[in-house]
Amino acid sequence: MKLSRSWLQDYVDLAGISDDDISRAITWVGFEVEQVIRTGAPSFNNVVVGHILTRDKHPNADKLSVCTVDVGPAHGGVRTIVCGAPNCDVGNRVPVALPGAVLPGDFVIKEAKVRGQPSSGMMCSAKELTLAEDAAGLLLLSGAPEIGAPINSVLPAGDVVFDIEITPNRPDALSHLGIARELAAWFKRELRYPAFNFTPAAISANPRPDLLTSVRVLADTDCPLYTATVVTGVKVGPSPDWMQQRLSAVGLRPINNVVDIGNYVMLEYGQPVHAFDAAKLANGEIIVRHATEGEKITTLDKKERTLSADMLVIADAQKPVVIAGIMGSADSGVSADTLDLVLEVAFFKRQSVRATGKRLGLGSDSSYRYERGVDVHSLDEAAHRFIDLILAHAGGAVAGPIHRVGSTIPWEREITVTPGYINEKLGFEIPAAEMRAALESLELVVTSEEPTEKRGPAWTFSIPSWRDDLDRPIDLVEEVVRLYGTEKIPTSVITAPGLVGNDDPIVLFNRKVADAFVGQGFNECVNYTLRPGPEIAAWTTPAHVESLALANPFVEDQSHLRPTLVSGLLESLKLNQSRGVTASRFFETGRVFLERNGQLSECVAAAFILAEDTGERSWRPREAADFYTAKRHAETIAALAGIELGRQPTALVDAPAHGWQTGHAATAGDIKHGWTATFGLVDLAHLKALGITGKVYAGFFAIVSEKVTADAERRSYKPFSLQPAALRDLAVVVPATTSASEVQKAIAKHARVAAGAAFALESVDIFDVYTGKGVPEGQQSLAYALTFRAPDRTLTDDEVNAAFTKVQADLTAAGYQIRK
Amino acid sequence: MQDQLAALLAKAAVELPAVATRPDFEAAKARFVGPNGELTALMKQMGSVPKEQKPVVGKLVNEAKSALQAHLDAALSRLEAGELAARLGPAVDPTLPSPDRSPGTYHPLTLVREEMTRILRKVGFTVVEGPEVETEYYCFDALNTPADHPARDAQDTFYLPESARFGNVSKKSAHEKYLLRTHTSSVQIRTMLKGQPPIRIVSPGRVYRRDTTDATHSANFHQLECLYVDKNVTVRDLKALLDYIFASLLGKDTKTRFRPHYFGYTEPSFEVDLSATHLPKVKKPWIEIGGCGMVDPIVFKDVGYDPEVWSGYAFGMGLERLAMLLYGIDDIRYFYQNDARFLRQFA
Structure with missing residues (x-):
């Protein structure tokens, strides 16, 4: 809202106060000054x-x-x-x-x-x-x-215009009088209200009930109070220069004296008002009613609007002439030949104005004030001022009767507060007299005063009707501190009584993942949560994609919640590639939304991608990443969530639509049971479609947020043998489709049996995978190293050999072919 | 005998330094001191030495033996040194860059978040998390946001369709809609409903606004919010927290100031300005950094805390904004593009 200094000066004496000081005062009473605009000459000394x-x-x-x-x-x-x-x-x-x-x-x-x-x-x-x-x-x-x-x-004469933002709790400040009241309180100066001239007794001896035959309010919930006054014999013309200057200064275009006065009163009191040309009201009637469904009105901005049944209008006998509180019709307004006026000053409910304005996409200075709430109790004063200014600057005379439909809404509010309470809340002392003076300067009136034992006098303040936001003692604390000056709130040393709490396990997980991946040379990324539907379609089922759609996306490419972090990382990779920036390792942690037991679940997730270096030439090339690199990184993430991925059943990803390359990506876990991990090669055709050059390996881990636990259970120590180990190598030939882990489990099982109680199998480790000469087509040779050890002695060759022979015999019996 | 010993030593002194390989060395060693070697042969003649000369000759033989061994040892060390040297290549060029990948980098938002939480951890704040998908109750109602408040508009807030079901985001009532939280203040409510005061938490996290993306706006961004609930918490305590945070972050002489403002869930409410002399690219003496206030009694009532007993403060700020101020970044979109040239600047 724009405020003119010269206009404010009418209500509070600002002489000797610089523009900067006024600007600061507005800031310190709680309104942001967005701009200070000077017009004409500044004020000079000397x-x-x-x-x-x-x-x-x-x-x-x-x-x-x-x-x-x-x-x-x-x-x-x-x-x-x-x-x-x-x-x-x-x-x-x-x-x-x-x-x-x-x-x-x-x-x-x-x-x-x-x-x-x-x-x-x-x-x-x-x-x-x-x-x-x-x-x-x-x-x-x-x-x-x-x-x-x-x-x-x-x-x-110059003027200074302060463009300020009024917080939504202070509709009373949407006027020059409102801000003048704040400035008067801040500078400890007197607030001067406009003087009234018109008295009802001065109503013309010549009543003109014909001009306004009736005023009916058919929707008194949305319009609790409506007043209309007839002024006859006005002369429409330009408004006085000073009024035009003030209106122009605050951004309103002067139209004619009647319209300008209406705007002036609104900007002075914060109460919107409206003037009709009495001749244009069909049948001289005013009906405040809801529109009929589909009713049309062409508003002042020359646009035809279609109304619906819950919208409040001011109508004459035939048609709506104003959308209540928002905008009048193009043809009902005051024009150069207007002689008689009907001055409307009314109270419309904020909810009604707001809903209508929103549905029509229509707003005005008037609706802005109604939406935030005008003070119905100041309505009569604004109406009085409207009449005064019309009579003074457009001439004419008030013709009876004055219409007033609806009842005055009672207002009574008192708040009792003590200086002790205010000081307790603030944590520092403000003198009681200063508190009281501050509140009184805002026109809060002490109606009674009772002594209390420790907290000073208990003042009961009556709250002015325009301060509906003041309702409790704590609200008065704010009034006191802002007039005291929040800049003066003292600084002090922070006191922090220790609270025993741990950071959320999710925080710890994200932190550990970031540490691990940064340590491995990855760049941490942050991507948007909202993704386009087609992008995520590559990573999940159509039904899941559909369930992730927002009800009201803002732009097409941010329409869905993300089910994966990989698509975002690929986008980051693509951006770098397209900008010629060499970077191949990215990771991200963040929330994803997965389908679980027929509902969505918010999950904690981490993902990484490893791109084949393209464009980066090295004077000494290093070994390229492959599936197993991705597997190791995926295991790292899972381990940080307390899951040992190596021990989990792992299978190839089988659905080719899911972004992953068939036969080169694997998955473990299931979100049904709380977590899932997928890792391996990204589908090459998908990469090609994305325009990404080179192969990309990726990994993705997600865990339902409530299943992320703090530090893993404390392990207990297991003794280990200090005796020498006995090693034996064993190779088996199996079909190429047989998984290495299956063979490993079989060997371990038989070796454990063979070692029996006498000594122990310590480990079985695969060290060779071979196909080719010596191994039949479609078969593979898997070689394992078996480590045996006894807890208390050196093993003899004989006992190890005996066990090893038994392992081989048992494996052969189980159908495995031992490779000699 | 003495001459023979001397001749043998002279021969060793010539031959052993010339030995170039291990097999040659082994052959030479056998030739001199092996069971069929020359020294052994000479020692076998000791039997024919007259008894009275034996001590003298014996001493000579021992001396010769030591001398020979010394020659052998020297030859062996020389061979071993040569072998080690052969395992090395030529000297490296220490100025060549390592061909290994450059170190990883933390995202600047992570760095700022971690720095803030570290600072807050020192004064007893623990980090909490909450869901990004929220319900109207936790995001608005419980924070004293009236039903017709503009912030709740579909214009400004992302909603999920009525059909949406979330297994792990609890609703307060069956009819409320799911939405993407517009601030991390919802975590305050969940934390207060879950436990009893005193509470001292910081909740960093991602929030969503239905905004046009430009240099200073982004569909999602991050906030960090502190909440302290205890007995007798005052405005002065709140100011002390802000002074502490920014002095820790930017240096001892950093100042904060409060400007009165309005938030539905705090009373009184303030905007916080920061003295900006330590910040790059900021020309103004003060810059706005966040909002704060004393928790409104309505909020306490709603979560079942007695506002007569408990008091508290809350402070919230945008992490992108803070990072932009700290690092002098002028476009919020850079945080979400992940250009490696950007990411590598903050590690």
């Missing part, structure tokens, strides 16, 4: 009208003149001033900045010597006074203004 008496060439500079200037006896009479302007001719009256003046830009004028000549002040151009962007010479003052007069008295 700049006066001077009269040039003589002009001589400067002895030492071609372009300078030495003048004598009369600035009036009050300012030292005749002064010598060096001037560089071409038009410092004798007889001219010009602005003179005397020593001590501060011109815009903090330019301080002092007694000085210019090229050896003393100069006692400066003659000014329009630019130097910020009256113009540019100036060729001195500002010549026409009309022979009085010598020595302060310059502001001869310059056009």
Whole structure:
């Protein structure tokens, strides 16, 4: 909202307070100043009208003149001033900045010597006074203004406009009076309300019930109070200059006196008002009603609007003429030949105005105020002011009767508070008298005062009707502290009584994943949670994609919650590739949304991608990543969530639509049971479609958020043998489709049996996978190292050999072919 | 005998330094000191030495034996040194870059979040998490946001369709809609409903606004919010927290100031300004950094805390904004593009 300084001045004396101080005051009482705009001349000190008496060439500079200037006896009479302007001719009256003046830009004028000549002040151009962007010479003052007069008295009056943001709890501040009240409280000055002239007794002796035959309110829930006053014989024309200037300054275009006065009253009191041309009201009727479904109105902005049945309108006998509280129709307004007016001042419920405005996509200064809430109890004052200004600046006379439909809504609110309570909440002391004065300056009135034992007087304040936001003692704490000055809240050392708490396990998990992957040379990424539908379709089922869609996406490419982090990482990779930036390892942690038992579950997730280096040439190439690199990284993530991936059943990913390359990606776990992991090669066709060059390996781990647990269970120590180990190697030939883990389990089982109770199998580790010469087509040879050890002695060759022979015999019996 | 010994030593002194390989060395060793070697042969002549000369000759033989061994040892060390040297290549060029991948990097948002939580951890705040999909109750109602408040509009908040079902995001009532949280304040409510005061938490996390993406707006961004609930918590305590946070982050002489403001869930409410002299690219003396206030009694009532007993404060700020100020980043979109040239600047 824009506020004019000169307008505010009507209600609070701001003399001697700089614009910056006003701006700061507005900030400190709680409203953000977005912009301060100056119009006309700023206010100057020590700049006066001077009269040039003589002009001589400067002895030492071609372009300078030495003048004598009369600035009036009050300012030292005749002064010598060096001037560089071409038009410092004798007889001219010009602005003179005397020593001590501060011109815009903090330019301080002092007694000085210019090229050896003393100069006692400066003659000014329009630019130097910020009256113009540019100036060729001195500002010549026409009309022979009085010598020595302060310059502001001869310059056009300037104004300062503060563009401020009003918080939603303070609809009372959406007016000049409202902000003037705050400034009066801040600067401890008096608030002056406009004086009223019109008295009901002055109603014309010539009542004109014909002009307004009836006012009916058929929707009193949405319109609890409606007033209408007839003014006859007005003369529509331009409004007074000062009013036009003020309205223009705050961004409203002057139209005519009637419209301008309506706007003026709204910006003065915060109460929207409306003036009808009485002649345009069919049958002289006003009906406040809900629209009929499909009813049409062409609003002031020349657009036809279709109304629905819950929208409130002001109608005449035939048609809606105003969408209540929002905008009037194009053809019912006041025009140059309007003679008689109906002045409407009404209260519409905020919910009604808001819903209608929102549905129609239509807003105005009026609806903005109704939506936030106007003070119904100030309605009569605004109406009174409206009539006064119309009579004063459009002429005419009030013709009876004044219509008032609805009842006055009662207002009574009191809050009791003690200085002790306020100080307790603040944690520092403000003197009781200062508190009381602050609240009283906001027109809160002490209605009673009771002493209390420890907390000082218990004041009961009656709350003014426009401060509906003040409802509890704590609300008065805020009023006190903001008028005390929040800048003065003292600083102190933080006291932190220890609370025994741990960081959330999810936080710990994310932190550990980040540490692990940064340690492995990955760049951490942050991608948007909202993804386009087609992108995530590559990673899950169509039904899941559908369930992830937002009800009201803002843009098409951010329409769905993400079910994976991999698609975002691929997007990051693509961006880097397309920008020619070499980077191949990315990871991310964050939330994903997976399907679980027929519902969505918010899951904690981590993912990584490893791209084949493309474009990066190295003077010494390193081994490339493969499926097993991805597997190791996936195991790392799972381990940080307390899951030993190596021990989990792992199978190839079989659904080719899911982003992963058939036969080269594997999955373990199931989100049904709380977690899932997938890792391996990203589908090559998918990469190609994305425009990504080279192979990409990836891994993705997700766990239902409530299953993320803190640190793993504390392990207990198991003793280990200090005796030497006995090693035996064993190779079996199996079909190429047989999994290595299956063979390993079989060997381990038989070896454990063979070692029996006498000693132990310590480990079985695969060390070779071979196909080719010596192994039949379609078969593979898997070689394992078996480690045996006894807890208490060195094993003898004989007992190990016996066991090893038994292992081989048992495996053969189980159908495995031992490779000799 | 003495001459023979001397001749043998002279021969060893010539031959052993010339030995170039292990087999040659083994052959030479056998030739000199092996069972069929020359020294052994000489020692076998000891029997024929007259008895009175035996001590003298014996001493000579022993000396010769030691001398021979010394030659052998020297030859062996020389061979071993040569072998080790052969395992090395030529000297490296220490100025060549390592061909291994460059170190990984933390995202700047992670760095800022971790720095803030570290600072807060020191004064007793623990980090909590909450769901990003929320319900109207936790995101709005419990935070004293009226039903017709503009922030709740489908214009400003992302909603999920009525058909959406979440297994692990609890609803307060069956009819409320799921939405994407617009602030991390919802975590305050979940935390307060779950436990009893005193509470001292910080909840960093991702939030969503239905905004046009531009240099300062993003469909999702991150906030960090502190909540402290205890007996006798005051505005002064809140100011002390803010002073502590920003002095820790930016240096001792960093100052904060409060400007009165309005938030539905705090009373009184303030916006927090930071003295900006330590920040790159900020020309103003003060810059807005977040919002704060004393928890509104309505919020306490709603979660079942007695507002007569408990008091508290809350403070929230945007992490992207903080990171932009700290690092001098001028476009929020850079955080989400993940250009490696951007990511590598903050590690």
